[in-house]
Amino acid sequence: LVTGITVGPSPFWLKERLSAVGLRPINNIVDVTNFVMLETGQPLHAFDFDRLAGRRIVVRTAADGELFTTLDGKERRLEPDMLMICDGEKPVAVGGVMGGLNSEIEDGTACVLIESAYFTPISIRRTAKRLGLKSDASHRFERGVDPRGTLYALDRAAQLITQLGGGKLIDGTIDVADDLPVAPTIELSVAATNRLLGTDVERDDIARLLSEIDFQVSTMNDDVLQVTVPSFRVDVSRPEDLMEEVARRIGYDQIPVTFPVIPAEAHPSAEAFLQRQEIRELLVGMGFAEAITYSFVPADAARRLGFGEQDPRSRQLAILNPLSEDQAVMRTSLVHGLLDTMHHNLAHQSRNLRLFEIGNIFISRGSDQQPEEIEMLAGLWTGDGNHAQWHTKARPCDFYDMKGTVEGLLKGLRVRDACITAQADEQCIYTAPGATALIMVDGEPLGIVGQMHPKVLAAYDLRQAAFVFELDVARLVARIPQRLKFRPLPKYPATTRDTTLIVARDLEADALVDFVRKADVPLVEEAHLFDVFEGGAMAPDQKSVSLRIVYRSVDTTLEDAAVNDLHKQLSERLVAHFKADLPA
Structure with a gap:
């Protein structure tokens, strides 16, 4: 006092x-x-x-x-x-x-x-x-x-x-001391100390080094020292702590440097790792940045994404001791984390984003069982489709930008026979009806691509359109060919022919391209869509679709007559199969 x-x-x-x-x-x-x-x-x-x-x-x-x-x-x-x-x-x-x-x-x-x-x-x-x-x-x-x-x-x-x-x-103090901790006594082996440190320090030297920093040391035998720890060294409680003190006192520079024994030849990386690295490199090359978000999400994440009670993704696994309310359950979709990241960036005036994430989602099987873990790949694009330049104006990204990203990814991974087809409106959950497509390979669904539903954006307090894709990684990598097939560069020139068909308005143009590729017509090398026209003199339920077909021979230069004959046959097959008309 x-x-x-x-x-x-x-x-x-x-x-x-x-x-x-x-x-x-x-x-x-x-x-x-x-x-x-x-x-x-x-x-x-x-x-x-x-x-x-x-x-x-x-x-x-x-x-x-x-x-x-x-x-x-x-x-x-x-x-x-x-x-x-x-x-x-x-x-x-x-x-x-x-x-x-x-x-x-x-x-x-x-x-x-x-x-x-x-x-x-x-x-x-x-x-x-x-x-x-x-x-x-x-x-x-x-x-x-x-x-x-x-x-x-x-x-x-x-x-x-x-x-x-x-x-x-004022003289005196009031001191109430009850059941204070007793200073520990530790037995320290000299041989174990030298073996751990890689040194050859004598027993008496170890005793001296510890005594100089207020440890009380006595000798039990030729190998063991009994050390009483001073009360102010609350960090010392086991022999390894004393060994660290010895290392510090003799100087780390006195400990000899050794190298681990390692084989001279390197082991190849695991195939699964290389495949995921290839996915990352392709998306980064298309301007995307990888995001890593928490596997723990708020309890209302499934509701905000619109998952119904019958949807497996509504079965969220609760965390027993969550760090916060925002990390209460295990995620059942990567889209939540990407939308949360988008919200954070928009709040900091960063409105142009291209993000992707590879990670597991967790579908609950009950609190007493391990959840089902599914590895997924998700991407998000919002803001500009291309930046303003001196010769071009900026334009907002759209569905076709994200669809092109998915097509570029599948092509880069050498996945063949991929088909992107419209998703039925009643099957659209967190994406907008009429702006969602299903990604298929040989009839097996890989995932979806589409525009985020306005209600979902509102649930995340987002006022800017966003486009997403979500793919099942296991199904995707299973379609990546394990071996590459060499094909020599063509020696002879290609020739192209265009064909225009009048088809039903609800027919997907990709169905026409897919038919040409699988029609088993000799000399057809490639086909792609280059024009779609609706309105004008067209009937309301029709549209005009124009395809460009590439013909090439591997052993000769093609004659026009032969190409024209093949092209006529292929056009007739298209007209018959799709009940199409040729323009007048």
């Missing part, structure tokens, strides 16, 4: 030292407690003695639901196992964490009671975590302080407060 003090600014040397380590100087009394904490590692607390009811300190646990206002001005609800420092009537501090507003040092404080204590680290960590309150004191108590250093820190603080505050130190 120090009486007759004067609270005021700290001297320059004290302010400078506190500022150098990031602490804000407050006044000479509080600054002394912070300085001694940094000097000794022992947190202290100074109470205004005149504001303590009954002029005494009582240590007890909190009552369930008890309210207390800490020094940061926030009222906190306490739990029964939290340790409280109280006066004769009320709590004045959360033990080992933070003091209260009702006993802080003020300009008019004349008498100061200094508290120095040792608290169980587990208790302080539990209290700080539950209250969501971190302080310099709790940081140190959680990691352990010297249980026998409380009186030294108390005397040091009293000396400085008397010196800087001009008060009078």
Whole structure:
């Protein structure tokens, strides 16, 4: 207890030292407690003695639901196992964490009671975590302080407060010591130490090195030393900790450098790893950036994406001890993470995004079973389809940009016979009807591509159109050919012919192209769509589709007559198969 003090600014040397380590100087009394904490590692607390009811300190646990206002001005609800420092009537501090507003040092404080204590680290960590309150004191108590250093820190603080505050130190201290931790005694093997460090240090040298830093060392036999740890070394509790001290004392530069024995030949990377790397490289080459989002998502993620009760993706696996409400369940779709990332970027004025992610989704089989894990690939495109240049204007991205991305990915992976066909409106969940397509290979669905549904965008507070694709990785990589087939460069020129058909308006142009490719017509090398026309003189239920077909022979230059005959036959087959008409 120090009486007759004067609270005021700290001297320059004290302010400078506190500022150098990031602490804000407050006044000479509080600054002394912070300085001694940094000097000794022992947190202290100074109470205004005149504001303590009954002029005494009582240590007890909190009552369930008890309210207390800490020094940061926030009222906190306490739990029964939290340790409280109280006066004769009320709590004045959360033990080992933070003091209260009702006993802080003020300009008019004349008498100061200094508290120095040792608290169980587990208790302080539990209290700080539950209250969501971190302080310099709790940081140190959680990691352990010297249980026998409380009186030294108390005397040091009293000396400085008397010196800087001009008060009078009252003789004596109240010391209540009960069940303090006993300094551990550890048996250290010299042979084990040298084997771990790769050194050849003698037993007597190890004993000397440890004794010089306040460890008490005695010899048990030629190999074993008995070491008593000083109370301030709370970080030493096992032989390996002592071995580390030996390494530090002899100098890390004295430990010989060795290299692990490794084979001279490298092992090839796993095929699965190489396939996923190829997917990443292709998408990055198309301007996409890889995103890595949490596997934990909010409990309402399935609802926001529109998954119904019968959809397997609505079966979310709950986390037993989630870090936050935003990470309460395991994800059942990668799209949530991409939309969340889009929202974050738009909030920071980054409106042009191309993102993709490869990761697992988790379909619950019940809380007592492991979930079904499915590896998926998802992509998102929003903002501009191409950036403004001096010769072109920017345009927003659309469905065909994302469809082209998927086609480019499949082509780059050498996946053949892929078909992108319209998705039925009733099957569109988080994508918009009329702007969604199903990705198929040989009748097996790989995934979807489409425009995000406006209701889903609204659920994520997004006001900008977005386009996504989602693919099943296992089904995708199963379609990647394991061997590449060499085909020599053509020696003879190709020739092209165009054909225009009038077909039903709801017929997909890709069906025409697919028919040509599979028609087994000799000399047909490639076919692609180059024009679609609707309206004008066309009937409302019809459209005009123009295809360009490439013919080439591997052993001769084609004659026009032969090509024209083949082209006529192919056109007639198209007309018959699709019930099409030729333009007048």
